Amino acid sequence: MKTLDVVGLCASLRTGSVNRMALELAGARMPSSMHLDIIEWRDVAPFxxxxxxxxxxSTVQALRDRxxxxxxxxxxxxxxxxxxxxMFKNTLDWLSRGEDQPFARKPVAILSASPGPLGGxxxxxxxxxxxxxxxxxxxxKPEVFIGGSTAKFDGAGACVDETTRGFVTAQMQAFEGWIQAVQRMR
Structure with a gap:
């Protein structure tokens, strides 16, 4: 079985973003048949x-192609x-243009982290x-909302909360099956 190539997009540009930590956690919790490649989009100009x-x-075209x-x-x-x-909405606006926009029929999983109780x-x-x-x-499903996120990741960005690791693992396992199901529909 081929390795599933998964692109990761963090909607926060901040270096120490808890959402970047959550995205890296998703990559670490993916089944072995998946690989996460986090893509930067900082240089996308306003639409x-x-x-x-x-x-x-060129920055937009490279994202579209990837x-x-x-x-x-x-x-x-x-x-x-x-x-x-x-700025992330701006990037999505660029990506959505044209008949060949890259999100059409593309499997996507969403997670969010927030210091607040609702987790984004x-x-x-x-x-x-x-x-x-x-x-x-x-x-x-499963949805992943990481509330109280500042207590769930340590200073090095590692998730220290077993429940959160379990939620993210379950989502990534489901995402593997979702990607395969969407590919069979093509």
């Missing part, structure tokens, strides 16, 4: 239709003002609406 008229910027080639995408996102972080639940529902519009195949 501008005038720029698009001349073609996709997402198109992968078997699935895992997104870890913080919640900013009950919604998706603005509101952002996931906002992100699911965006991904629904681009025809992504979002894993419905």
């Amino acid at each position: 501008d239709a005038d720029i698009l008229a001349a073609g996709f910027p 997402i198109r080639r992968c078997d699935g995408v895992v997104i870890a996102t913080p919640e900013y003002n009950f919604s998706v972080p603005g 639940s509101r952002v996931q529902y906002e992100l699911r609406k965006i991904l629904l519009f681009v025809n992504a195949m979002v894993l419905i």
Whole structure:
């Protein structure tokens, strides 16, 4: 069986982001048949239709190509003002352009971490609406909301909470099956 190539996108640009820690935890908890490649998107410019008229910027085209080639995408996102972080939404806006946008029928899993008690639940529902519009195949369950996240990761970024590790492991196992199911539908 081939290794499933999974792209990871962290919607937070902050170096010490707890969502980056959660994304790395997802990679570590994936079944051995999966590999996570975390992709940076920091250099994506603000969306501008005038720029698009001349073609996709190289940073956007590289992201589009990488997402198109992968078997699935895992997104870890913080919640900013009950919604998706603005610069990440901007990146999704760039990626969604064109008939060949890369999220169409692409398996996607979402997780979020927050110091608050809801674990970023509101952002996931906002992100699911965006991904629904681009025809992504979002894993419905199990959902992963890591509330009280500052107590669940240590200073080195390791998850110190067994329950959280269990939730993320269950989601990654389900995501493996979801990717395979979506591939069979093609």
